[in-house]
Every structure is written in structure tokens, then in C-alpha cells.
Amino acid sequence: MKERNNLYPIFLKAKNLNVLIVGGGNVAEEKLHFLTKSSPDAKVTMVSPMFRQGTIELASKHCVTIVEDVYQEKYLQGRHMVVATTDIPEVNVRVWKDCRAQAKLVNVADNPPYCDFYMGGIVTKGNVKVAISTNGQSPTTAKRLRQFFEEVIPENVDDLVKNLNEYRKTIKGDFEEKVEILNEFTKGLIGKKEVENDQD
């Protein structure tokens, strides 16, 4: 059978979660960069004996606490999600095992078999967000697609969302009637004359 991506994307309120990043090198900085680019209000703690200067600067602009120490299990306390990025495979595997034992979501960066979730390529335009995954097959493609969608999704897509949100408030009637009116009103948007099945 043809391969397909069975991952289930969710849009996390990173502000309400405690994320731990283990390590403070290149990979940690890349993961922190893309996390805070998408979610500037993400709550993050980083633990590592060494941090890059760029990481320290990025951390100071966001809600990121830096702890200078080697990884220990106690740092998992209160964390919902963990990203392990050290250059010592045994440490990353230990983080993975500790997280699994405590049913915490864990991502060993750049190491798909040790990931409960993947970080994606992310495009944000106001209230609209698109997340891209290649099923862990090609991060470079995820990056290129992200750049492509950053170009082609119009900046004013957010106006549409806001206008429809306002319009929805003015529609009278029950839930079904509202859904019908909003669907009728937005039919033209996808460039097809007939929308055959609104479940698609």
C-alpha cells in the first residue's frame, strides 16, 4: 500500500504548557527558534551545562528559563513535553526512557524512532496557522513547503477570518442555520463552482 502520513496534528496552547529542552547547542537553538517563532508566549525551561550565546539572547526575549546543569530526572517534574537535543546519545535515550515511564510526550530531535511527535514547518498569518509534516521523511521539504506557503498565503487571509467572525455574530438562527449560511457565503472561496460535499 502507498505510504501516507498518519500523524495527527494538534494546535497546542504552548503558553499553558511547560516545555523542557535538554541541551543548549545548535539543535537546541534551532528548536527553540522555531518554537518561539510560532509561539512567542511558549513556556520553556532549558537544562544544559553549556548554552550558545544566541540561545541566551533568544531566551531573554521570551518566557524561557535557563538552568545550567546536566540532565537529571527531577527536571521532568511538571513538564508536559520534552525535547532532547544533546550530543550524547545515551543522555537522549535516558530522557526518552524517563519520559515514556512518566507518560510525557518526548521528541529526541532529529531522531524519528525516539519521537512521540515531530516539530513541523509552520506558517503563521494572523489568526491562521498552517503546519506541515513530511512524516519525518524530509525536514528539508518541510522547510521548503513552509517557505512556499509563507509566500502564497495572502497576508489579508486574517481579514477574512475576522470579517467572518463578525458576520457570524450578526446571523440569527440556530446552529444548523448559521452553518448553512456561512457555508453558502464562503462557497466561492475555494474556486469551484459547485461544492459537492461539505464534509471534505
Ligand SMILES: C[C@@]1(CC(=O)O)C2=NC(=C\c3[nH]c(c(CCC(=O)O)c3CC(=O)O)Cc3[nH]c(c(CC(=O)O)c3CCC(=O)O)/C=C3\N/C(=C\2)[C@@H](CCC(=O)O)[C@]3(C)CC(=O)O)/[C@H]1CCC(=O)O
Ligand atoms: C520542520 C523542522 C521543524 C523544527 O526543527 O522545529 C524539522 N526539521 C527542520 C529542519 C532540518 N532538520 C534537519 C535538516 C538538515 C537536512 C536534512 O537532513 O533533511 C533540516 C533542514 C535545514 O535546516 O535546512 C536535520 C534532521 N532533522 C531530522 C533528521 C533525521 C531524519 O530525517 O531521519 C535530520 C537529519 C539528521 C542527521 O543527518 O543526522 C528529523 C526531524 N526534523 C523534523 C523537523 C521532524 C520531521 C518533520 C517532518 O515530519 O517533516 C523530525 C523527524 C523530528 C524532529 O526533530 O522533530 C525544521 C524546519 C523548520 C523550518 O524551516 O520551517
Ligand SMILES: NC(=O)c1ccc[n+]([C@@H]2O[C@H](COP(=O)([O-])OP(=O)(O)OC[C@H]3O[C@@H](n4cnc5c(N)ncnc54)[C@H](O)[C@@H]3O)[C@@H](O)[C@H]2O)c1
Ligand atoms: N548541528 C546540526 O545541525 C545537527 C544535525 C543533525 C544531527 N545533529 C546531532 O544532534 C546532536 C546535537 O547536535 P548539536 O550541534 O546541537 O551539538 P552541540 O555540541 O552544539 O550541543 C550539544 C549540547 O548538549 C549539551 N549536553 C551535553 N551533555 C548534556 C547533559 N548530560 N545534559 C544536558 N545537556 C547536555 C551540551 O552542553 C551542549 O549544549 C549531535 O549528536 C549531532 O550529531 C546535529
